[in-house]
Each structure stands twice: as C-alpha cells, then as structure tokens.
Amino acid sequence: MKGYPRKRSLPLDEIRCYLEPGPIVLVSSAWNRRRNIMTMGWHTVMEFMPALVGCIISSENHSFEMVRKSRQCVINVPTAALIDKVIGIGNTTGAEIDKFEHFGLTAEKGKKVKAPLIRECYANFECRLYDESLVDKYNFFIWKVVRAQVAVSPRYPRTLHYTGDGVFMLSGKIVSKRRLFLPEML
Amino acid sequence: MKGYPRKRSLPLDEIRCYLEPGPIVLVSSAWNRRRNIMTMGWHTVMEFMPALVGCIISSENHSFEMVRKSRQCVINVPTAALIDKVIGIGNTTGAEIDKFEHFGLTAEKGKKVKAPLIRECYANFECRLYDESLVDKYNFFIWKVVRAQVAVSPRYPRTLHYTGDGVFMLSGKIVSKRRLFLPEML
Numbered sequence: 040m041k042g043y044p045r046k047r048s049l050p051l052d053e054i055r056c057y058l059e060p061g062p063i064v065l066v067s068s069a070w071n072r073r074r075n076i077m078t079m080g081w082h083t084v085m086e087f088m089p090a091l092v093g094c095i096i097s098s099e100n101h102s103f104e105m106v107r108k109s110r111q112c113v114i115n116v117p118t119a120a121l122i123d124k125v126i127g128i129g130n131t132t133g134a135e136i137d138k139f140e141h142f143g144l145t146a147e148k149g150k151k152v153k154a155p156l157i158r159e160c161y162a163n164f165e166c167r168l169y170d171e172s173l174v175d176k177y178n179f180f181i182w183k184v185v186r187a188q189v190a191v192s193p194r195y196p197r198t199l200h201y202t203g204d205g206v207f208m209l210s211g212k213i214v215s216k217r218r219l220f221l222p223e224m225l
Numbered sequence: 226m227k228g229y230p231r232k233r234s235l236p237l238d239e240i241r242c243y244l245e246p247g248p249i250v251l252v253s254s255a256w257n258r259r260r261n262i263m264t265m266g267w268h269t270v271m272e273f274m275p276a277l278v279g280c281i282i283s284s285e286n287h288s289f290e291m292v293r294k295s296r297q298c299v300i301n302v303p304t305a306a307l308i309d310k311v312i313g314i315g316n317t318t319g320a321e322i323d324k325f326e327h328f329g330l331t332a333e334k335g336k337k338v339k340a341p342l343i344r345e346c347y348a349n350f351e352c353r354l355y356d357e358s359l360v361d362k363y364n365f366f367i368w369k370v371v372r373a374q375v376a377v378s379p380r381y382p383r384t385l386h387y388t389g390d391g392v393f394m395l396s397g398k399i400v401s402k403r404r405l406f407l408p409e410m411l
Contacts, residue, residue, distance in 0.1 A: 053389070055388075055389050056388045056389045056390070057388075059247070059266050059267065059386070059387050059388065059389065060247050060386035060387065060388055060394050061245070061246050061247010061248070061386055062247070080245050080270075081245065081269045081270050081271065082269055083267050083268055083269035083279065083280070083281070084266075084267050084281075085267065085281055085363055085365060086281075086363065091363070093269065093279065093365070094269070095269070095270075095271055095272075122400070122402065123402075123405065126402055126405045126406060127405075129406075129410055130405075130406065130407045130410055170362075172358075172359075173358075173359065176356075177271055177272065177277070177367075179271060179279070181363075195388065195394065200245070200246035200247055200386075200396070201245055201246065202242045202243075202245065202246055202381065202399075203239070203241050203242045203245065203411075204242070204403065204411055205401055205402050205403030205404075205405070205406045205411050206399060206400070206401045206402070206403070207399070207400045207401075207402060208246050208381065208396050208397065208398070208399055208400075209397045209398045209399075209400060210386070210394050210396070210397055211394065211395045211396055211397020211398065212394070212395045212397065213388075213392060213393070213394055213395075214308070214392070214393045214394075214395060215391055215392045215393075216308065216309075216312055216391050216392070216393060217390065217391030217392070218391075219309065219312045219313075219316075219391070220312060220315075220316065220391045221316045224315055224316055225389075225390055225391050
C-alpha cells in the first residue's frame with residue numbers, strides 16, 4: 040500500500056464528478072527532461088465528450104512554458120491529506136527545485152502523455168492541448184482528457200477548495216437528491 | 226428579515242473567494258420583457274482585475290439567447306438552504322414558466338445591469354459580456370463582473386457543489402493555513 044491509493048480507470052465523460060465540485064488540483068508536466076508540478080484553482084469542465092477542461096495557467100508560472108511547449112499535462116486531484124504539500128508546491132518554483140523529489144511525491148508514467156502522474160493523488164487525468172486560442176490573451180488553456188483514473192475508494196474524496204487568503208474549505212457532507220431530478224437531467 | 230440576507234458590497238477582486246471553491250450558481254437574465262434563471266456548475270474565475278468569469282451556458286438552455294442578446298447576466302450563489310429550488314430551476318424551462326414566481330424567489334433590480342438579482346442568494350455578481358469569441362464553438366461566455374455584493378454573515382456560506390447523478394457535496398470545514406503561505410502567495 041505505502042499510502043498509494045489503488046485506482047480504476049474512469050470513463051472520460053465522468054470526470055465532471057471530480058472536477059465540477061471545484062477542488063484545487065495539481066498540474067504536472069514534463070518538457071526538455073525537466074518535470075514540474077503547480078497548484079491550480081481556476082478551472083472548469085467545458086464538455087462531456089470530448090472531455091474538455093479549461094483552466095488558467097499564468098505565464099508567471101514555471102509550468103506555463105512547459106505545458107505550452109509539450110502541449111500535454113496531467114490534472115491530479117489531491118485530497119485534504121496532502122494540504123501541506125499543495126501549499127508548498129504553490130510556494131515554490133520548478134525553476135529551482137524538482138517538486139516530486141522535494142515534496143516526496145511519486146511520479147507515475149503516463150499511458151497517453153509524457154507528463155508524469157502524481158501517484159499519491161486521488162485522481163489523475165491525462166490531458167492533451169485541444170485549443171490554445173485564448174492562451175495569449177487570458178492564459179486560458181483548453182485540454183482534452185485522454186485517459187482518466189480515480190481511487191477505488193472512498194467513493195467521494197475529501198477535497199480542498201480554495202477561498203483565497205490562505206483559507207481552504209474542505210469538502211463536506213454528500214447528499215443525494217436523485218429523486219428530485221427529472222430523469223433526463225441526471 | 227423575511228429570510229433575505231443583509232448584504233455588503235464586495236470589492237471586485239474578491240469574487241474569487243466565493244467562486245473559486247466551485248459552487249453551483251444560479252444565472253439570472255432578462256431580455257425582451259422576460260426574465261429567467263438557470264442552474265450552472267461549469268464556471269471558472271479567469272482574472273482578478275478586470276474581474277473575469279468564464280462559464281458554459283448550453284445553447285439548449287432557454288437562457289442562452291437571453292444572455293447572448295442582452296449581453297448581461299447576474300451570477301448568484303445560493304446556499305444549501307435553497308437546494309430544492311436549485312434542482313427545480315434545473316428541471317424546468319423559462320420557455321414555460323417565470324421561475325422567480327414559480328419558485329418564490331425575489332427579483333432585485335440590478336444597479337449596473339438590467340438582469341435581476343436573486344435576493345435570497347448569498348452573493349450576487351452583476352456581469353456584462355466581455356468576450357464572446359468562444360460562444361459559437363463551446364457555448365463559453367467570458368463575463369466581466371461590474372458589481373458584487375455578498376451577505377454580511379456567515380463569513381463562509383454553506384454552498385452546493387454538484388458531482389453529477391443527482392448527488393451534491395455540501396461545503397464543509399473551513400481551515401486557515403495562512404501561516405504556511407509565503408506572504409506574496411496570499
């Protein structure tokens with residue numbers, strides 16, 4: 040075990056289950072024999088199929104050129120247990136350290152991309168750059184998820200949601216309201 | 226009181242505090258003497274100043290033409306107390322009913338836009354269309370928030386986060402980690 044969650048592959052049109060609630064994610068990338076991780080909170084699902092995710096990766100981040108040039112990344116969903124590492128990753132720059140090594144995280148080889156997955160995270164979404172038309176103007180990247188895996192348990196992870204100013208909201212109670220939905224709205 | 230939260234105006238560069246955690250929001254709009262509300266979960270902050278928010282409003286929604294033609298909307302953040310109304314708004318169409326009336330919600334006049342605010346919601350962000358370049362391809366609207374107000378209490382609202390399949394995550398515990406952040410990262 041060693042603290043690595045066991046994972047199952049996830050149908051691509053189900054990534055919304057883990058991204059739509061709005062967790063902080065870790066974006067991992069590789070370029071030119073370097074690898075990096077950044078903390079990211081500004082993202083949204085954009086389409087079920089193809090499975091599209093849009094996100095802001097500021098040009099001030101070391102990851103910006105790495106994801107732009109490699110046209111790949113992995114979006115990893117950490118759980119609350121990783122909170123100190125998530126903050127540390129945001130505090131540091133890949134220009135100076137290898138964040139996998141520095142924070143004791145395990146790089147797992149991607150199956151569809153060369154960017155490394157973070158094994159300790161609850162979910163890993165391998166992404167290829169789909170549309171870069173808004174990168175120059177807004178630093179907005181649109182990714183197509185090409186492979187997805189999530190931990191087999193728990194069903195609903197305890198995720199981190201950032202409110203600014205050093206304060207996180209932790210995901211709370213799960214409430215099913217299936218019976219109130221019209222079937223076609225599910 | 227009547228169940229309406231008392232509100233204060235919010236500096237525009239602080240809207241991220243309420244949107245970045247990823248809550249389900251209600252988008253209200255007005256066009257051609259009609260008004261409408263839709264439930265929306267695919268959104269992201271894109272910039273502090275100007276305060277930009279990107280979101281997907283499907284062309285299958287009655288609101289699509291209303292926001293596109295009026296070039297305005299209000300993004301309202303409901304709390305968990307409004308969960309049944311949030312679902313009901315998603316189940317119905319503004320082509321058939323006036324959702325304010327049907328769900329007993331109070332339309333408050335906007336100060337910067339003609340779209341109505343939903344008084345019962347925790348936060349109201351008045352928006353003007355800023356960039357429609359990705360609307361045809363992705364139904365992706367980029368809004369500039371031009372006025373923001375939030376309830377004076379509680380400091381952190383209990384919000385709704387959608388995981389699909391009729392299941393919501395309710396926002397949970399608030400954890401300050403300020404001491405771990407580099408000052409420039411706050």
